Amino acid sequence: MNYNFKFSALWPYMPEILSGVILTLQLASVAMLFGLAIGLAVAIGRVSSRPAIRMAARVYVEAIRNTPLLVQLFIVFFGLPSLGLRLGANTAAVIALSINLGAYSAEILRAGFESVRVGQVEAGRSLGLTAAQTFRHVVLFPAIKAIYPALASQFVLLMLTTSVVSSIGVTELFGQAAFIDSRTYRSFEVYTLITLSYLVFTLGFRALFSAIYWAVFVRRSHR
Amino acid sequence: MIREFSLNDLVFLLEALRWTVLLALVAAVGGGLLGLLVAILRTLAFRPANWLALSYINLVQGTPLLGQLFVFFFGLPLLGVNVDAWVAASISLSIYASAFLGEIWRGSLQSVSSRQWEAGASLGLTYMQRLTHVILPQAIRISIAPTVGFLVQLVKNTSLAALIGFVELTRASQIITAATFAPLTVYGIAAVLYFVVCFSLSQLSQRLERKYHAPR
Numbered sequence: 001m002n003y004n005f006k007f008s009a010l011w012p013y014m015p016e017i018l019s020g021v022i023l024t025l026q027l028a029s030v031a032m033l034f035g036l037a038i039g040l041a042v043a044i045g046r047v048s049s050r051p052a053i054r055m056a057a058r059v060y061v062e063a064i065r066n067t068p069l070l071v072q073l074f075i076v077f078f079g080l081p082s083l084g085l086r087l088g089a090n091t092a093a094v095i096a097l098s099i100n101l102g103a104y105s106a107e108i109l110r111a112g113f114e115s116v117r118v119g120q121v122e123a124g125r126s127l128g129l130t131a132a133q134t135f136r137h138v139v140l141f142p143a144i145k146a147i148y149p150a151l152a153s154q155f156v157l158l159m160l161t162t163s164v165v166s167s168i169g170v171t172e173l174f175g176q177a178a179f180i181d182s183r184t185y186r187s188f189e190v191y192t193l194i195t196l197s198y199l200v201f202t203l204g205f206r207a208l209f210s211a212i213y214w215a216v217f218v219r220r221s222h223r
Numbered sequence: 224m225i226r227e228f229s230l231n232d233l234v235f236l237l238e239a240l241r242w243t244v245l246l247a248l249v250a251a252v253g254g255g256l257l258g259l260l261v262a263i264l265r266t267l268a269f270r271p272a273n274w275l276a277l278s279y280i281n282l283v284q285g286t287p288l289l290g291q292l293f294v295f296f297f298g299l300p301l302l303g304v305n306v307d308a309w310v311a312a313s314i315s316l317s318i319y320a321s322a323f324l325g326e327i328w329r330g331s332l333q334s335v336s337s338r339q340w341e342a343g344a345s346l347g348l349t350y351m352q353r354l355t356h357v358i359l360p361q362a363i364r365i366s367i368a369p370t371v372g373f374l375v376q377l378v379k380n381t382s383l384a385a386l387i388g389f390v391e392l393t394r395a396s397q398i399i400t401a402a403t404f405a406p407l408t409v410y411g412i413a414a415v416l417y418f419v420v421c422f423s424l425s426q427l428s429q430r431l432e433r434k435y436h437a438p439r
Contacts, residue, residue: 003301066421067414068382070393075414079407163287167386174289187297195290202285
C-alpha cells in the first residue's frame with residue numbers, strides 16, 4: 001500500500017462540517033417531533049372503534065415499515081412534483097423522515113398503551129386517588145417509563161438515518177462529506193472522518209438519554 | 224431522449240429485484256457467519272473478548288450504514304483490493320448484519336436459563352453435550368423469529384447500495400426515471416416490489432414468533 005493518508009486536508013473545511021452537524025441535529029429533532037405526533041395519531045387510530053380507521057392506520061404502518069426510506073424519500077422529492085407539489089430538498093427530507101418515523105413510533109406508543117392495564121387504574125381509584133392522580137401516577141408516568149428506552153434508541157437511529165437524505169442534495173453532515181470530497185479528492189479520509197464523527201453523537205446521546213432516564217425514572221421511584 | 228414507461232422497464236425492474244434479493248442473501252450469509260463469531264465473543268467467559276465484540280457492535284451500530292458503504296467503497300482500493308460496488312456493498316452489508324445478528328443471537332443464548340446448564344451438568348453431560356443437546360435447541364427456537372425480522376431491515380437497507388452505484392432495484396429505478404421521467408410510477412413500482420418481499424418476510428417472522436413463543 002503506497003497511499004499517503006492526509007487527514008489534515010480536511011482541516012480548512014471545519015466550518016462546513018460544523019454546519020453539517022447542526023443541520024443533521026436539526027433534521028433529527030424536527031423529524032422526531034413530527035414523527036411522534038404522527039405516531040400518536042396512528043397509535044390512537046389503531047385502537048379506534050371504527051374499522052376503517054383501524055385499517056387505514058395498519059396499512060400506513062405496514063406500507064412504511066416494509067419499504068426502504070430511500071424509496072420513500074425519492075417518491076416525496078421526485079414523485080410528488082409530477083402531481084404539482086414541488087418541495088425543497090430540506091422540506092422533502094423532513095416530510096419523508098417524519099412519515100417514516102411515524103410508523104415506527106406508532107408501534108412503540110401502542111406498546112406503551114398496552115402496558116397499562118385496566119386493573120391498575122381500578123386499583124389506583126380504589127386506593128383513593130382522584131381520576132387526575134390516577135392518570136398521572138398510574139397511567140401516564142409508567143407508560144412513558146415503559147416506552148422511553150425504545151424512543152431514545154429510535155432517536156439515535158433517526159440521527160444516523162438522516163445521512164440518507166444527502167442523496168437528494170441536503171447539505172447535512174453526510175452531504176457536506178460529498179462536498180468536501182469533491183474539493184479535496186480525499187474520499188477515504190473524508191468519509192472515514194465523517195462516518196466516525198457520527199459515533200461521537202451516538203455515544204453522547206446514549207449517555208445523555210440514560211442520565212435523563214436515571215434522573216427522572218430511577219431516582220424518583222426510590223424516594 | 225424521453226420515452227414512455229413500458230413493459231420492458233418493468234422487466235428491467237424485476238431483474239434488478241433479483242440483485243436486491245441476492246445482495247441481501249449474501250449479506251445474510253456473510254453477516255451470519257461473522258455474527259456467530261460476535262455472539263460467541265460476547266458470551267465467552269473472557270473479558271477482553273467481550274469488550275472487543277462490544278466495541279465492534281458499538282462501532283457498527285453507532286455509525287450510519289451509508290457511511291460504512293462509502294468507507295469500504297473508497298477504502299478497499301487503497302489496500303490494493305480492486306473492488307466494484309458489488310463487492311463493497313456485500314462486505315459492508317455483511318458487517319452491518321453481523322453486528323445486529325450477533326446481538327440477536329447473544330440475547331437468545333442468554334435467555335436460556337443458566338439452570339439449564341446446571342441441570343445438564345448434574346445429569347453428567349459434557350460441556351459440548353450440554354451446548355448441543357440442551358442450550359442450542361432452545362436458543363435457536365427463540366432466535367428464529369427475530370432473525371427473520373432482521374432480514375426485512377437487511378432487504379430494505381440494500382437500497383443504500385444504489386448510492387455507490389450498484390444496480391439493484393433502487394438504482395435501476397433511478398436509471399429508468401432518468402429515461403422515462405415518470406418518477407411516481409417507477410418509484411411506486413419499486414416500493415410495491417420491496418413491499419412484496421419485506422411484507423412476506425414480516426408475516427413469516429410473526430408466524431414463527433407465534434409458533435415458537437406460544438406458552439407451552
